[in-house]
Amino acid sequence: MPAAHSPSPPSGSPAPSSPGRIRVGSAPDSWGVWFPDDPQQVPWQRFLDEVAEAGYAWIELGPYGYLPTDPARLRDETERRGLTVSAGTVFTSLHRGPDTWDSTWAHVAQVAELTRATGAGHLVVIPSFWRDDKTAELIESPELTAEQWRHLTTGTERLAREVRERYGLDIVVHPHADTHIDTEAHVERFLDATDSDLVNLCLDTGHYAYCGGDSVKLIETYGERIGYLHLKQVDPVVLADVLAEGTPFGPAVRRGVMCEPPRGVPALEPVLAAARKLDVDLFAIVEQDMYPCPPDRPLPIARRTRRYLRSCGA
Incomplete structure (x- = not known):
């Protein structure tokens, strides 16, 4: 569903200047689930228990098949913990041309069906990697042809x-390290070329910083194109080493980037x-990449992160 704008004031009344609402959640990624x-990885029951215990009301589905894929069971498991799904996630290789459409749609339709059944309104779309995230082997060129x-x-x-016509969902494309939509130049080129x-x-704040981008500048410049947020930070010291050594994303995560x-x-x-100045309602989902991680590590981090975000007004 589109981001909800504040209701119009009665005729003749001054327009209110109240900021948009930020709905904070977390995701399986923050529990080391890829x-x-x-x-x-921790069992899905433990993830649901702990994300609720940490103080979050919204979650994403994570990789399809991690959480139950039966809609009735998934609704029961989330509702009894006071959780609501904000989005599903899909991976695509659309730059490879029309021949990839059928396989892409088979994956997307499966995730979109479950996402719609939860009552969520968004589908996060992540482009495919241009190198293997474990071996660093180049799969294809980092730069696309025209x-x-x-x-x-x-x-x-x-x-x-x-996706909108068949499932009533809005897609939000996720710039991501080691993909073709990563740097400021690539993100702006993509936005300028799409409807x-x-x-x-x-906008994933961590991935955008990983690739040299400025999230505040992007929000201020392309605010009407920001439909969803992932909240994440990078360690600048680890990042400097990762970039200097050409480390692929997966091993960089294991190093704590x-x-x-x-x-x-x-x-x-x-x-x-x-984001609040945009005067629209936005989801802001915490995603701290840390695959793999000890099973007792995520919950204390999630609690501290939720307290920190409250101190930021979210």
Whole structure:
């Protein structure tokens, strides 16, 4: 569903200047969950118990198959813990052209069906990596050709249109390290080439900083395109080493490049302040990448992070 604007005042009354509402949540990622099934990850029941215990009311689905995929069971498990789903997540390779559409849609439709059944209104779309996140082997060039950019932008618009018409969901594209939508230049090129009525962003503050971007500047410049937030920080010391050594994203996470706020960058208080000035309701989902991690590590971090975000007014 589109971000909800404040209701119009009665005729003749001055317009209120109240800021938009920020709905804070967390995600399986913050519990070290990257895959549907992995012995290094906490069981989904523990994730749901602990995310509620940490003080969050909103969650994402995470990798499809980690949480129950039966809609009735999923609703029962979330509702009895006071949790509501904000979005599902899909991975796409739309820059590879029309031949990838059928396989892409099969994956998207599966996730979108479950996302709609939860009552959520967003689908987070993450582009595919250009290198293997474990071996650093190049899968394809980090730079797209002009034709590949056309495939990416037209394919994303088609995806947005189909998802909205069939499932009533809005897509938000997630700039991500080691993908073709990463740096400020790539993000701006993507936004300038896509229809704002169809395609908006999930701004992940950590990934954008990882790739050299300024989240506050992006919000202030392209505010009408910000449809969703992921709150995350990077450790600047670890990041400097990662960039100098050309470390791929997966191993960088294992080195602790994504850190607990407020220990890293960007500062989240000005990001949230800039987002509130947009005067729209936004989800702000905490995502601290830390796969793999000890099972007792996430909950204390989640509690501290929630307290910190409250101190930032969220």
